[in-house]
Amino acid sequence: MKLPSANPDVVIVGAGTSGLSAAKKLKKNGFSVVVLEAKAFVGGRCITDKSTFRTPFDIGGSWLHSAVINPLARLAEENGISLHKKSWDWTWVYSNGTLLTPQQVKEYGKYHTSMWLAANQAGAETLDQSVEKTLPQSPWKKLVKNLIAPMLSADPDVTSSADVYQYADAEGDWLLDGGLGTFIRNLHSDVNVVVNCPVSKVNYSGKGVKIETPIGSINAKYVILTVSTSVLAAEHIKFTPQLPKWKLEAINLLPTGVLNKIGLEFDPGWQEAHQGESVNYLVGESDFCTINFGFYDTNLAVGFVAGRFAEQLEKEGVGAATNFCIEGVKAVFGNNVTKYIQKTTETAWKGNLHTLGSYSYALPGAKDARLKLSATLGNRLFFAGEATMLNAQATVHGAYLSGIRAAEEITAINN
Ligand SMILES: Cc1cc2nc3c(=O)[nH]c(=O)nc-3n(C[C@H](O)[C@H](O)[C@H](O)COP(=O)(O)OP(=O)(O)OC[C@H]3O[C@@H](n4cnc5c(N)ncnc54)[C@H](O)[C@@H]3O)c2cc1C
Numbered sequence: 001m002k003l004p005s006a007n008p009d010v011v012i013v014g015a016g017t018s019g020l021s022a023a024k025k026l027k028k029n030g031f032s033v034v035v036l037e038a039k040a041f042v043g044g045r046c047i048t049d050k051s052t053f054r055t056p057f058d059i060g061g062s063w064l065h066s067a068v069i070n071p072l073a074r075l076a077e078e079n080g081i082s083l084h085k086k087s088w089d090w091t092w093v094y095s096n097g098t099l100l101t102p103q104q105v106k107e108y109g110k111y112h113t114s115m116w117l118a119a120n121q122a123g124a125e126t127l128d129q130s131v132e133k134t135l136p137q138s139p140w141k142k143l144v145k146n147l148i149a150p151m152l153s154a155d156p157d158v159t160s161s162a163d164v165y166q167y168a169d170a171e172g173d174w175l176l177d178g179g180l181g182t183f184i185r186n187l188h189s190d191v192n193v194v195v196n197c198p199v200s201k202v203n204y205s206g207k208g209v210k211i212e213t214p215i216g217s218i219n220a221k222y223v224i225l226t227v228s229t230s231v232l233a234a235e236h237i238k239f240t241p242q243l244p245k246w247k248l249e250a251i252n253l254l255p256t257g258v259l260n261k262i263g264l265e266f267d268p269g270w271q272e273a274h275q276g277e278s279v280n281y282l283v284g285e286s287d288f289c290t291i292n293f294g295f296y297d298t299n300l301a302v303g304f305v306a307g308r309f310a311e312q313l314e315k316e317g318v319g320a321a322t323n324f325c326i327e328g329v330k331a332v333f334g335n336n337v338t339k340y341i342q343k344t345t346e347t348a349w350k351g352n353l354h355t356l357g358s359y360s361y362a363l364p365g366a367k368d369a370r371l372k373l374s375a376t377l378g379n380r381l382f383f384a385g386e387a388t389m390l391n392a393q394a395t396v397h398g399a400y401l402s403g404i405r406a407a408e409e410i411t412a413i414n415n
Pocket residue numbers: 013014015016017018019036037038039042043044045046059060061062063064065197198199200226227228231236237259260261347349354355357358359384385386387393394395396397399
Protein backbone atom coordinates (compact mmCIF):
# COMPACT_ATOMS: atom_id res chain seq x y z
CA MET A 1 0.00 0.00 0.00
CA LYS A 2 1.25 3.51 -0.88
CA LEU A 3 0.50 6.81 0.80
CA PRO A 4 -1.63 9.15 -1.31
CA SER A 5 0.69 11.77 -2.81
CA ALA A 6 -1.52 14.85 -2.47
CA ASN A 7 -1.56 16.66 0.86
CA PRO A 8 -4.99 16.13 2.41
CA ASP A 9 -6.79 18.58 4.67
CA VAL A 10 -6.97 16.00 7.43
CA VAL A 11 -5.07 12.87 8.42
CA ILE A 12 -6.88 10.52 10.77
CA VAL A 13 -4.76 8.15 12.86
CA GLY A 14 -6.69 4.91 13.41
CA ALA A 15 -9.58 3.27 11.57
CA GLY A 16 -11.66 2.16 14.53
CA THR A 17 -15.22 3.43 14.93
CA SER A 18 -14.13 6.98 15.83
CA GLY A 19 -11.67 7.30 12.94
CA LEU A 20 -14.25 5.98 10.48
CA SER A 21 -17.05 8.25 11.68
CA ALA A 22 -14.72 11.28 11.62
CA ALA A 23 -13.66 10.48 8.04
CA LYS A 24 -17.23 10.03 6.84
CA LYS A 25 -18.36 13.31 8.41
CA LEU A 26 -15.35 15.27 7.10
CA LYS A 27 -15.84 13.95 3.59
CA LYS A 28 -19.50 14.97 3.77
CA ASN A 29 -18.39 18.44 4.90
CA GLY A 30 -16.11 18.78 1.87
CA PHE A 31 -12.67 17.99 3.34
CA SER A 32 -10.07 15.72 1.79
CA VAL A 33 -9.10 12.99 4.24
CA VAL A 34 -6.50 10.23 4.57
CA VAL A 35 -7.08 7.52 7.21
CA LEU A 36 -4.00 5.61 8.39
CA GLU A 37 -4.46 2.32 10.25
CA ALA A 38 -1.70 0.29 11.92
CA LYS A 39 -3.46 -3.06 11.57
CA ALA A 40 -4.22 -4.98 8.40
CA PHE A 41 -7.96 -4.34 8.78
CA VAL A 42 -10.39 -1.63 9.83
CA GLY A 43 -12.65 -1.64 12.88
CA GLY A 44 -10.16 -1.43 15.76
CA ARG A 45 -11.87 -2.63 18.92
CA CYS A 46 -15.14 -3.28 17.10
CA ILE A 47 -14.66 -6.21 14.74
CA THR A 48 -16.66 -9.33 14.01
CA ASP A 49 -15.05 -12.75 13.57
CA LYS A 50 -17.22 -14.58 11.05
CA SER A 51 -15.05 -17.64 10.56
CA THR A 52 -14.59 -19.33 13.94
CA PHE A 53 -18.19 -20.22 14.78
CA ARG A 54 -21.46 -20.82 12.97
CA THR A 55 -22.56 -17.51 14.54
CA PRO A 56 -20.67 -14.21 14.12
CA PHE A 57 -18.56 -13.43 17.18
CA ASP A 58 -17.74 -9.82 18.08
CA ILE A 59 -14.17 -9.85 19.35
CA GLY A 60 -14.62 -6.38 20.84
CA GLY A 61 -17.80 -4.33 21.23
CA SER A 62 -21.06 -6.18 20.60
CA TRP A 63 -23.90 -4.51 22.51
CA LEU A 64 -25.55 -1.24 21.62
CA HIS A 65 -25.58 0.02 25.19
CA SER A 66 -28.11 2.60 26.41
CA ALA A 67 -30.02 1.67 23.28
CA VAL A 68 -32.87 4.13 23.68
CA ILE A 69 -30.44 7.07 23.42
CA ASN A 70 -27.82 5.36 21.25
CA PRO A 71 -27.48 6.93 17.77
CA LEU A 72 -26.15 3.65 16.36
CA ALA A 73 -29.31 1.88 17.51
CA ARG A 74 -31.34 4.42 15.50
CA LEU A 75 -29.12 3.83 12.46
CA ALA A 76 -29.45 0.05 12.86
CA GLU A 77 -33.23 0.42 12.96
CA GLU A 78 -33.21 2.67 9.89
CA ASN A 79 -31.07 0.12 8.07
CA GLY A 80 -33.51 -2.68 8.90
CA ILE A 81 -30.98 -4.71 10.91
CA SER A 82 -32.50 -7.44 13.05
CA LEU A 83 -31.96 -6.60 16.72
CA HIS A 84 -31.82 -8.90 19.74
CA LYS A 85 -33.18 -6.92 22.68
CA LYS A 86 -33.41 -9.58 25.37
CA SER A 87 -31.26 -8.88 28.41
CA TRP A 88 -29.39 -11.44 30.53
CA ASP A 89 -30.39 -12.35 34.08
CA TRP A 90 -28.42 -14.14 36.72
CA THR A 91 -29.64 -17.68 36.50
CA TRP A 92 -26.86 -19.64 38.18
CA VAL A 93 -24.42 -18.08 40.63
CA TYR A 94 -21.74 -20.49 41.78
CA SER A 95 -19.47 -19.12 44.48
CA ASN A 96 -16.64 -21.12 45.98
CA GLY A 97 -18.30 -24.51 45.73
CA THR A 98 -21.88 -23.43 46.43
CA LEU A 99 -24.70 -22.86 43.97
CA LEU A 100 -26.91 -20.04 45.25
CA THR A 101 -30.61 -20.74 45.75
CA PRO A 102 -33.13 -18.74 43.67
CA GLN A 103 -33.86 -16.60 46.75
CA GLN A 104 -30.14 -15.91 47.21
CA VAL A 105 -29.83 -14.99 43.54
CA LYS A 106 -32.58 -12.42 44.12
CA GLU A 107 -30.56 -10.93 46.99
CA TYR A 108 -27.50 -10.92 44.73
CA GLY A 109 -29.44 -8.92 42.14
CA LYS A 110 -30.74 -6.52 44.80
CA TYR A 111 -27.24 -5.79 46.06
CA HIS A 112 -26.10 -5.28 42.47
CA THR A 113 -28.71 -2.53 41.99
CA SER A 114 -27.85 -0.85 45.29
CA MET A 115 -24.12 -1.06 44.51
CA TRP A 116 -24.40 0.93 41.26
CA LEU A 117 -26.83 3.37 42.87
CA ALA A 118 -24.32 4.04 45.64
CA ALA A 119 -21.44 4.51 43.17
CA ASN A 120 -23.58 6.94 41.16
CA GLN A 121 -24.68 8.86 44.23
CA ALA A 122 -21.11 9.20 45.48
CA GLY A 123 -20.00 10.20 41.99
CA ALA A 124 -22.56 13.00 41.93
CA GLU A 125 -20.93 14.49 45.01
CA THR A 126 -17.88 16.67 44.64
CA LEU A 127 -15.38 14.23 46.14
CA ASP A 128 -14.27 11.79 43.45
CA GLN A 129 -13.50 8.55 45.23
CA SER A 130 -12.90 4.96 44.21
CA VAL A 131 -15.95 2.81 43.46
CA GLU A 132 -14.70 0.42 46.19
CA LYS A 133 -15.14 3.12 48.85
CA THR A 134 -18.75 3.70 47.84
CA LEU A 135 -19.90 0.08 48.16
CA PRO A 136 -22.71 -0.43 50.70
CA GLN A 137 -21.85 -2.70 53.62
CA SER A 138 -23.54 -6.07 53.22
CA PRO A 139 -22.70 -9.77 53.37
CA TRP A 140 -23.16 -9.67 49.55
CA LYS A 141 -20.47 -7.06 48.94
CA LYS A 142 -17.49 -9.41 48.54
CA LEU A 143 -19.23 -11.56 45.96
CA VAL A 144 -21.23 -9.02 43.97
CA LYS A 145 -18.48 -6.44 43.59
CA ASN A 146 -16.89 -8.84 41.12
CA LEU A 147 -19.50 -7.62 38.63
CA ILE A 148 -17.85 -4.18 38.52
CA ALA A 149 -14.74 -5.03 36.51
CA PRO A 150 -16.68 -6.60 33.60
CA MET A 151 -18.45 -3.24 33.22
CA LEU A 152 -15.59 -0.81 33.87
CA SER A 153 -12.69 -2.99 32.62
CA ALA A 154 -10.90 -2.49 35.95
CA ASP A 155 -11.40 -3.36 39.60
CA PRO A 156 -13.43 -1.23 42.01
CA ASP A 157 -10.42 0.04 43.99
CA VAL A 158 -8.91 1.75 40.93
CA THR A 159 -12.04 3.15 39.25
CA SER A 160 -13.66 6.54 39.75
CA SER A 161 -17.22 6.89 41.05
CA ALA A 162 -17.48 10.31 39.32
CA ASP A 163 -16.75 8.64 35.98
CA VAL A 164 -19.52 6.10 36.67
CA TYR A 165 -21.90 8.97 37.43
CA GLN A 166 -20.95 10.91 34.29
CA TYR A 167 -21.84 8.01 31.98
CA ALA A 168 -25.30 8.47 30.43
CA ASP A 169 -26.94 5.17 31.26
CA ALA A 170 -30.28 4.37 29.67
CA GLU A 171 -32.44 1.37 28.96
CA GLY A 172 -31.52 -1.33 26.48
CA ASP A 173 -28.48 -3.43 25.57
CA TRP A 174 -29.10 -4.69 22.07
CA LEU A 175 -27.23 -7.09 19.83
CA LEU A 176 -27.28 -6.85 16.05
CA ASP A 177 -27.69 -9.78 13.72
CA GLY A 178 -24.38 -10.20 11.92
CA GLY A 179 -22.43 -8.50 14.72
CA LEU A 180 -21.72 -4.89 15.67
CA GLY A 181 -18.32 -4.98 13.96
CA THR A 182 -19.97 -5.90 10.67
CA PHE A 183 -22.49 -3.10 11.07
CA ILE A 184 -19.83 -0.44 11.77
CA ARG A 185 -17.79 -1.64 8.81
CA ASN A 186 -20.78 -1.58 6.45
CA LEU A 187 -21.85 1.84 7.70
CA HIS A 188 -18.45 3.19 6.66
CA SER A 189 -17.84 1.15 3.52
CA ASP A 190 -17.27 4.39 1.57
CA VAL A 191 -14.26 5.39 3.71
CA ASN A 192 -10.86 4.56 2.19
CA VAL A 193 -8.21 3.43 4.64
CA VAL A 194 -4.47 2.90 4.26
CA VAL A 195 -3.93 -0.27 6.31
CA ASN A 196 -0.68 -1.73 7.72
CA CYS A 197 0.41 1.86 8.24
CA PRO A 198 1.37 2.65 11.85
CA VAL A 199 1.98 6.35 12.44
CA SER A 200 5.27 6.82 14.30
CA LYS A 201 5.65 10.60 14.48
CA VAL A 202 3.43 13.65 14.47
CA ASN A 203 5.11 17.03 14.11
CA TYR A 204 2.79 19.93 14.84
CA SER A 205 5.48 22.57 15.41
CA GLY A 206 4.84 24.33 12.10
CA LYS A 207 1.71 25.71 10.48
CA GLY A 208 0.13 22.35 9.67
CA VAL A 209 1.11 18.83 10.69
CA LYS A 210 3.64 16.32 9.37
CA ILE A 211 2.87 12.66 9.94
CA GLU A 212 5.48 9.93 9.56
CA THR A 213 4.90 6.26 8.84
CA PRO A 214 7.10 3.35 7.69
CA ILE A 215 5.98 3.98 4.10
CA GLY A 216 6.67 7.69 4.02
CA SER A 217 5.48 10.99 5.41
CA ILE A 218 2.42 13.07 4.70
CA ASN A 219 1.58 16.73 5.36
CA ALA A 220 -1.89 17.93 6.29
CA LYS A 221 -3.61 20.90 7.86
CA TYR A 222 -5.03 18.87 10.74
CA VAL A 223 -4.63 15.50 12.39
CA ILE A 224 -7.19 13.55 14.41
CA LEU A 225 -5.74 11.01 16.84
CA THR A 226 -8.05 8.15 17.73
CA VAL A 227 -5.63 5.64 19.28
CA SER A 228 -6.31 4.26 22.78
CA THR A 229 -4.99 6.07 25.85
CA SER A 230 -2.57 3.23 26.58
CA VAL A 231 -1.12 3.53 23.07
CA LEU A 232 -0.63 7.26 23.68
CA ALA A 233 0.89 6.59 27.11
CA ALA A 234 3.28 4.00 25.63
CA GLU A 235 4.53 6.71 23.25
CA HIS A 236 4.13 4.59 20.14
CA ILE A 237 3.69 7.97 18.49
CA LYS A 238 6.33 10.65 19.15
CA PHE A 239 5.10 14.23 19.13
CA THR A 240 7.03 17.37 18.23
CA PRO A 241 6.65 19.45 20.32
CA GLN A 242 5.96 16.98 23.13
CA LEU A 243 2.39 16.83 24.38
CA PRO A 244 1.86 19.34 27.21
CA LYS A 245 2.04 18.11 30.79
CA TRP A 246 -1.72 18.52 31.43
CA LYS A 247 -2.50 16.37 28.37
CA LEU A 248 -0.08 13.65 29.48
CA GLU A 249 -1.61 13.72 32.95
CA ALA A 250 -5.09 13.24 31.46
CA ILE A 251 -3.83 10.31 29.36
CA ASN A 252 -2.29 8.65 32.42
CA LEU A 253 -5.44 9.14 34.50
CA LEU A 254 -7.42 7.20 31.88
CA PRO A 255 -5.67 3.85 31.37
CA THR A 256 -7.06 1.22 29.04
CA GLY A 257 -8.42 -1.60 31.21
CA VAL A 258 -9.05 -5.22 30.31
CA LEU A 259 -12.19 -7.14 29.44
CA ASN A 260 -11.60 -10.40 27.61
CA LYS A 261 -14.19 -12.54 25.90
CA ILE A 262 -14.35 -16.30 25.64
CA GLY A 263 -16.52 -17.80 22.92
CA LEU A 264 -17.93 -21.30 23.59
CA GLU A 265 -19.93 -22.91 20.82
CA PHE A 266 -22.16 -25.72 22.04
CA ASP A 267 -23.65 -28.59 20.11
CA PRO A 268 -27.10 -27.36 18.97
CA GLY A 269 -28.52 -30.44 20.68
CA TRP A 270 -27.44 -29.11 24.10
CA GLN A 271 -30.49 -27.29 25.42
CA GLU A 272 -29.75 -26.68 29.11
CA ALA A 273 -29.24 -22.93 28.85
CA HIS A 274 -30.79 -20.35 26.56
CA GLN A 275 -30.68 -16.72 25.50
CA GLY A 276 -30.99 -14.47 28.55
CA GLU A 277 -29.53 -17.01 31.01
CA SER A 278 -26.10 -16.79 32.57
CA VAL A 279 -23.61 -18.39 34.93
CA ASN A 280 -21.56 -16.29 37.36
CA TYR A 281 -18.63 -18.23 38.75
CA LEU A 282 -16.31 -17.20 41.60
CA VAL A 283 -13.24 -18.94 42.99
CA GLY A 284 -11.56 -17.33 45.99
CA GLU A 285 -12.00 -13.56 46.35
CA SER A 286 -11.83 -12.35 42.77
CA ASP A 287 -11.22 -15.11 40.21
CA PHE A 288 -14.50 -14.45 38.47
CA CYS A 289 -16.24 -14.90 35.15
CA THR A 290 -19.72 -14.44 33.77
CA ILE A 291 -20.95 -16.62 30.93
CA ASN A 292 -23.95 -15.50 28.89
CA PHE A 293 -25.75 -18.22 26.96
CA GLY A 294 -27.73 -18.10 23.75
CA PHE A 295 -26.10 -15.20 21.92
CA TYR A 296 -28.34 -14.31 18.94
CA ASP A 297 -30.63 -17.09 20.18
CA THR A 298 -28.09 -19.71 19.07
CA ASN A 299 -25.83 -22.13 20.93
CA LEU A 300 -23.02 -19.60 21.23
CA ALA A 301 -22.13 -18.71 24.82
CA VAL A 302 -19.83 -15.80 25.61
CA GLY A 303 -17.75 -15.65 28.78
CA PHE A 304 -16.19 -12.49 30.23
CA VAL A 305 -13.21 -11.98 32.50
CA ALA A 306 -12.01 -8.55 33.49
CA GLY A 307 -9.62 -6.36 35.44
CA ARG A 308 -6.58 -7.77 37.23
CA PHE A 309 -7.86 -11.34 36.92
CA ALA A 310 -8.12 -11.01 33.12
CA GLU A 311 -4.57 -9.64 32.98
CA GLN A 312 -3.34 -12.55 35.08
CA LEU A 313 -5.06 -15.07 32.78
CA GLU A 314 -3.55 -13.42 29.71
CA LYS A 315 -0.12 -13.76 31.32
CA GLU A 316 -0.75 -17.44 32.06
CA GLY A 317 -1.14 -17.96 28.33
CA VAL A 318 -3.55 -18.99 25.61
CA GLY A 319 -6.38 -21.15 26.92
CA ALA A 320 -6.23 -20.06 30.57
CA ALA A 321 -9.34 -17.85 30.33
CA THR A 322 -11.20 -20.51 28.34
CA ASN A 323 -10.34 -23.20 30.89
CA PHE A 324 -11.58 -21.02 33.73
CA CYS A 325 -14.93 -20.44 31.99
CA ILE A 326 -15.26 -24.14 31.23
CA GLU A 327 -14.71 -24.87 34.94
CA GLY A 328 -17.62 -22.50 35.62
CA VAL A 329 -19.84 -24.29 33.13
CA LYS A 330 -18.85 -27.68 34.62
CA ALA A 331 -19.58 -26.48 38.15
CA VAL A 332 -23.18 -25.77 37.18
CA PHE A 333 -23.96 -28.42 34.54
CA GLY A 334 -21.60 -31.25 35.55
CA ASN A 335 -18.38 -32.55 34.00
CA ASN A 336 -20.28 -34.22 31.16
CA VAL A 337 -21.09 -30.83 29.64
CA THR A 338 -17.64 -30.58 28.05
CA LYS A 339 -18.57 -33.13 25.41
CA TYR A 340 -21.11 -30.61 24.05
CA ILE A 341 -18.57 -27.77 23.68
CA GLN A 342 -17.56 -27.97 20.04
CA LYS A 343 -15.33 -24.95 19.54
CA THR A 344 -13.79 -22.19 21.63
CA THR A 345 -11.91 -18.95 21.16
CA GLU A 346 -10.66 -16.19 23.45
CA THR A 347 -9.41 -12.64 23.17
CA ALA A 348 -6.24 -11.12 24.63
CA TRP A 349 -6.77 -7.38 24.44
CA LYS A 350 -4.02 -6.39 26.87
CA GLY A 351 -1.46 -8.00 24.59
CA ASN A 352 -2.93 -6.39 21.49
CA LEU A 353 -0.08 -4.11 20.40
CA HIS A 354 -2.30 -1.48 18.81
CA THR A 355 -4.77 -1.04 21.65
CA LEU A 356 -2.95 -2.36 24.77
CA GLY A 357 -6.28 -3.05 26.45
CA SER A 358 -10.03 -3.09 25.96
CA TYR A 359 -11.43 0.33 26.89
CA SER A 360 -10.60 3.24 29.15
CA TYR A 361 -11.44 3.60 32.81
CA ALA A 362 -10.87 6.63 34.99
CA LEU A 363 -8.71 6.49 38.10
CA PRO A 364 -10.21 8.03 41.26
CA GLY A 365 -9.72 11.79 40.98
CA ALA A 366 -9.80 11.74 37.17
CA LYS A 367 -13.13 13.53 36.94
CA ASP A 368 -11.91 16.18 34.48
CA ALA A 369 -9.48 13.99 32.55
CA ARG A 370 -11.82 13.09 29.67
CA LEU A 371 -12.48 16.76 28.90
CA LYS A 372 -8.75 17.49 28.96
CA LEU A 373 -8.03 14.49 26.75
CA SER A 374 -10.55 15.71 24.18
CA ALA A 375 -9.11 19.26 24.05
CA THR A 376 -7.54 20.37 20.77
CA LEU A 377 -3.90 21.52 20.61
CA GLY A 378 -2.95 24.51 18.49
CA ASN A 379 -6.06 24.14 16.32
CA ARG A 380 -4.18 21.36 14.54
CA LEU A 381 -4.11 18.32 16.79
CA PHE A 382 -7.56 16.88 17.49
CA PHE A 383 -8.41 13.98 19.81
CA ALA A 384 -11.21 11.47 19.32
CA GLY A 385 -11.87 7.93 20.52
CA GLU A 386 -14.02 6.43 23.26
CA ALA A 387 -11.82 7.76 26.08
CA THR A 388 -12.48 11.37 25.07
CA MET A 389 -16.21 11.06 25.79
CA LEU A 390 -17.64 12.30 29.06
CA ASN A 391 -21.03 10.60 28.87
CA ALA A 392 -20.47 7.68 26.50
CA GLN A 393 -16.94 6.59 27.40
CA ALA A 394 -15.86 3.00 26.88
CA THR A 395 -18.46 2.33 24.19
CA VAL A 396 -18.80 2.01 20.44
CA HIS A 397 -21.44 4.74 20.25
CA GLY A 398 -19.11 6.98 22.28
CA ALA A 399 -16.32 6.33 19.80
CA TYR A 400 -18.72 7.04 16.92
CA LEU A 401 -19.86 10.34 18.45
CA SER A 402 -16.30 11.41 19.30
CA GLY A 403 -15.27 11.09 15.64
CA ILE A 404 -18.19 13.24 14.56
CA ARG A 405 -17.32 15.79 17.26
CA ALA A 406 -13.71 16.08 16.05
CA ALA A 407 -14.92 16.43 12.44
CA GLU A 408 -17.28 19.20 13.49
CA GLU A 409 -14.54 20.98 15.41
CA ILE A 410 -12.42 21.07 12.26
CA THR A 411 -15.40 22.18 10.18
CA ALA A 412 -16.14 24.97 12.66
CA ILE A 413 -12.68 26.52 12.46
CA ASN A 414 -13.01 26.64 8.67
CA ASN A 415 -16.34 28.49 8.72
C1 LIG B 1 -13.82 -7.16 24.69
C2 LIG B 1 -14.52 -5.85 24.48
C3 LIG B 1 -15.89 -5.77 24.63
C4 LIG B 1 -16.54 -4.57 24.42
N1 LIG B 1 -17.91 -4.54 24.50
C5 LIG B 1 -18.56 -3.41 24.16
C6 LIG B 1 -19.97 -3.44 23.97
O1 LIG B 1 -20.61 -4.49 24.09
N2 LIG B 1 -20.59 -2.28 23.62
C7 LIG B 1 -19.89 -1.11 23.43
O2 LIG B 1 -20.52 -0.09 23.13
N3 LIG B 1 -18.55 -1.08 23.55
C8 LIG B 1 -17.87 -2.20 23.88
N4 LIG B 1 -16.50 -2.21 23.92
C9 LIG B 1 -15.78 -0.93 23.74
C10 LIG B 1 -15.70 -0.51 22.28
O3 LIG B 1 -15.38 -1.63 21.47
C11 LIG B 1 -14.64 0.59 22.12
O4 LIG B 1 -14.94 1.64 23.02
C12 LIG B 1 -14.60 1.19 20.71
O5 LIG B 1 -14.63 0.21 19.71
C13 LIG B 1 -13.34 2.04 20.58
O6 LIG B 1 -13.29 2.66 19.30
P1 LIG B 1 -12.19 3.79 19.04
O7 LIG B 1 -12.39 4.27 17.67
O8 LIG B 1 -12.17 4.76 20.16
O9 LIG B 1 -10.79 3.03 19.17
P2 LIG B 1 -10.20 1.82 18.31
O10 LIG B 1 -11.29 0.97 17.81
O11 LIG B 1 -9.15 1.19 19.14
O12 LIG B 1 -9.54 2.57 17.07
C14 LIG B 1 -8.23 3.07 17.11
C15 LIG B 1 -7.46 2.48 15.96
O13 LIG B 1 -6.14 3.04 15.96
C16 LIG B 1 -5.25 2.05 15.46
N5 LIG B 1 -3.90 2.44 15.83
C17 LIG B 1 -3.24 2.27 17.00
N6 LIG B 1 -2.00 2.79 16.92
C18 LIG B 1 -1.88 3.31 15.69
C19 LIG B 1 -0.82 3.99 15.00
N7 LIG B 1 0.36 4.25 15.59
N8 LIG B 1 -1.03 4.36 13.72
C20 LIG B 1 -2.21 4.11 13.08
N9 LIG B 1 -3.23 3.46 13.69
C21 LIG B 1 -3.07 3.09 14.97
C22 LIG B 1 -5.75 0.79 16.11
O14 LIG B 1 -5.28 -0.36 15.45
C23 LIG B 1 -7.26 0.97 16.03
O15 LIG B 1 -7.78 0.37 14.86
C24 LIG B 1 -15.82 -3.40 24.08
C25 LIG B 1 -14.44 -3.49 23.90
C26 LIG B 1 -13.79 -4.70 24.07
C27 LIG B 1 -12.32 -4.79 23.81
